[in-house]
Amino acid sequence: MTEPASLRGRLLTRLLIPMLALFAFSAALAYYAAFRFANQVYDRTIEDTAVALSQLTIPTANGVALDLPSQARHMLASDQRDRVYYALVHADGAFIAGHRGLPSPFSTPPPGAAPECADATFNGESVRVASYRHPTLPVMVQVAETVTKRDVLAFEIIAGMLLPLVLLGILGTGGIWLGVAQGLHPLTQLAEQLRDRPAHDLGPLEESATPREVQPLVQALNGLLARVETLLSSQQRFVADAAHQLRTPIAGIKTQAETALRASDIASMRRIVGNIVTGATRMASLVVQLLSLARAGSEAVSGPSLMPLDLETLARSVTTDWVARAIEHGIDLGYASERTTCNIRGDAVMLRELLGNLIDNALKHCPPGSEATVSVDADGSWARLSVVDNGPGIPLTERDRVLERFYRGADSSVPGTGLGLPIVQEIVRMHGASLSIDDGDGGRGTRLSVRFDRPNGFASSGREAA
Numbered sequence: 001m002t003e004p005a006s007l008r009g010r011l012l013t014r015l016l017i018p019m020l021a022l023f024a025f026s027a028a029l030a031y032y033a034a035f036r037f038a039n040q041v042y043d044r045t046i047e048d049t050a051v052a053l054s055q056l057t058i059p060t061a062n063g064v065a066l067d068l069p070s071q072a073r074h075m076l077a078s079d080q081r082d083r084v085y086y087a088l089v090h091a092d093g094a095f096i097a098g099h100r101g102l103p104s105p106f107s108t109p110p111p112g113a114a115p116e117c118a119d120a121t122f123n124g125e126s127v128r129v130a131s132y133r134h135p136t137l138p139v140m141v142q143v144a145e146t147v148t149k150r151d152v153l154a155f156e157i158i159a160g161m162l163l164p165l166v167l168l169g170i171l172g173t174g175g176i177w178l179g180v181a182q183g184l185h186p187l188t189q190l191a192e193q194l195r196d197r198p199a200h201d202l203g204p205l206e207e208s209a210t211p212r213e214v215q216p217l218v219q220a221l222n223g224l225l226a227r228v229e230t231l232l233s234s235q236q237r238f239v240a241d242a243a244h245q246l247r248t249p250i251a252g253i254k255t256q257a258e259t260a261l262r263a264s265d266i267a268s269m270r271r272i273v274g275n276i277v278t279g280a281t282r283m284a285s286l287v288v289q290l291l292s293l294a295r296a297g298s299e300a301v302s303g304p305s306l307m308p309l310d311l312e313t314l315a316r317s318v319t320t321d322w323v324a325r326a327i328e329h330g331i332d333l334g335y336a337s338e339r340t341t342c343n344i345r346g347d348a349v350m351l352r353e354l355l356g357n358l359i360d361n362a363l364k365h366c367p368p369g370s371e372a373t374v375s376v377d378a379d380g381s382w383a384r385l386s387v388v389d390n391g392p393g394i395p396l397t398e399r400d401r402v403l404e405r406f407y408r409g410a411d412s413s414v415p416g417t418g419l420g421l422p423i424v425q426e427i428v429r430m431h432g433a434s435l436s437i438d439d440g441d442g443g444r445g446t447r448l449s450v451r452f453d454r455p456n457g458f459a460s461s462g463r464e465a466a
Contacts, residue, residue: 007187011180016173023169027162034157038150039117043128046084047115049076050132050143053086057139064090064139066097082146085122091138102142105131120144186214194221202229253279306345306431311383311452312337312376314348318355319374322363330368331389333359336375342383344452346431354427358387358448361421366391366445383452390445399437424450 056067066088076084087098103120112135120129127144134141193205204222207215253276260272319335326333355374362372372389394402403425428435428450438447 008180008184011183012176015176015180019169019172019176023165026165030158030161030165031154034154034161035150037157038154039128041153042145042150043117043130046128046130046143046145047117047132049084049086050115050130050141053088053143054132054134054139054141057088057134057137057141059137064088064096064137068097079145081148081152083125085127085144087142089140089142091140096139098142099144102144103129105129105140105142108140109133111135186211190214190218190221202226202232250283253283306347308343309346309348309351310341311344311346311351311385312340312342314351315355315374315376315385318352319359322356322359326359326363326372329363329366331363331366332371333363334371334373336373338377342376342378344383346452350427350430354424354450355385355387357421357424361448362387362389362391362446365389370445381453384449385452386447386449388440388445388447390440393439393444393446394437402437403435421448424448 053066053068056072058065058067076086085099085102087100087102088096089102090096093104102122105116106118107116109116109131111133113133115130115132117128117130120127122129122144126147128147128150129142129144132141133139190205190210202225204225205218207218207222210218256272256276256279260269260276263269263272316335316337319333323333359372359374366372366389370389370391372387372391375386375388377384377386402421404422425435431452433450433452436447436449436451438449439445440447
């Protein structure tokens with residue numbers, strides 16, 4: 001398994017590598033500058049010596065000669081570290097005086113111009129050679145010196161420059177190490193704060209005490225904690241609701257079963273078993289709706305995966321599935337739409353659950369002979385799914401309360417769990433839509449509408465009815 005990358009290691013690498021590269025560049029620059037400075041210092045000496053020797057050059061009957069006193073020769077040979085060589089050469093290359101074999105200059109300076117210096121090798125040693133052309137006589141004076149003093153001076157300069165650089169590098173490395181550790185300290189504190197928290201504490205983390213760069217992480221964690229807290233609250237509410245609502249039907253089924261055991265005739269037993277079946281059917285419906293409510297709530301908290309879908313096709317399919325049950329209730333269930341397509345983003349499974357609960361609500365509360373119609377309509381920025389019936393309707397005073405869990409309304413004789421519209425409300429919230437409860441056509445019955453904002457697009461056609 002690959003080891004996870006270290007943030008500390010990344011920061012140290014990205015800070016230390018440029019610093020070390022800068023240190024190496026500085027060392028190379030110091031090396032170059034030291035040797036250049038040493039050459040400049042000692043070049044002036046041999047240049048002056050070359051000019052001085054040229055002044056001792058005199059014309060003779062045989063050509064040119066170097067009038068060099070013995071004291072001057074002694075001075076040239078008196079250097080304790082380096083050896084000094086000289087030569088007087090005719091313009092045509094003929095040797096006149098001094099040391100034979102000094103390297104010829106790469107370029108011949110003009111007569112009387114400043115001496116030119118260059119690196120060369122003489123007698124197997126590295127030397128620095130100054131070349132000077134006499135201003136009036138056709139001769140060139142060369143003075144060569146070994147580079148011992150130059151090397152010593154250069155390395156002394158380098159040592160003097162590198163020692164502060166090394167100390168600065170050590171201090172810089174230590175400062176970077178401590179700075180990275182101090183900079184990562186807020187993350188360490190945040191980890192300790194999370195680790196020391198009890199499991200039930202899902203409150204937000206303190207943002208003001210954290211650096212600005214860490215605040216997006218803290219905000220994201222706070223958002224996650226808030227969603228987890230909402231999800232846990234939803235689950236706890238579901239467990240409490242389930243325990244409360246299932247206790248009564250389970251107790252009723254148990255009582256009926258005990259009564260059946262004591263029944264002495266088949267007729268009484270069949271009647272009691274029928275009551276048990278009815279109670280079990282209602283409990284099964286309650287369990288299904290509780291699970292639907294829990295799923296809708298968790299989807300709304302965790303964030304649904306909304307995909308493009310055709311609302312018109314979905315509504316037509318669900319309505320068709322409920323026609324048989326509507327016939328059993330003696331209700332005329334129809335479908336109407338002015339469009340052939342109505343594209344939105346949504347969860348197809350949850351939207352089928354939503355429409356199924358709206359239709360079921362209409363079938364349960366409308367008397368036989370009523371009518372219920374599912375419709376889809378839209379405009380450029382919204383789409384609307386509606387279920388309208390001509391039943392008894394919902395009083396204005398109860399339109400907010402019917403969205404509460406387990407509220408059955410004034411007519412509690414109608415079988416149901418009081419969870420249909422709360423499930424619808426959760427699915428509506430999950431899709432970022434809105435639910436409205438209004439009077440039906442002509443002020444009679446109920447119109448339940450779900451409006452979805454900004455659908456992807458629509459395609460129009462003539463009005464269709466089913």
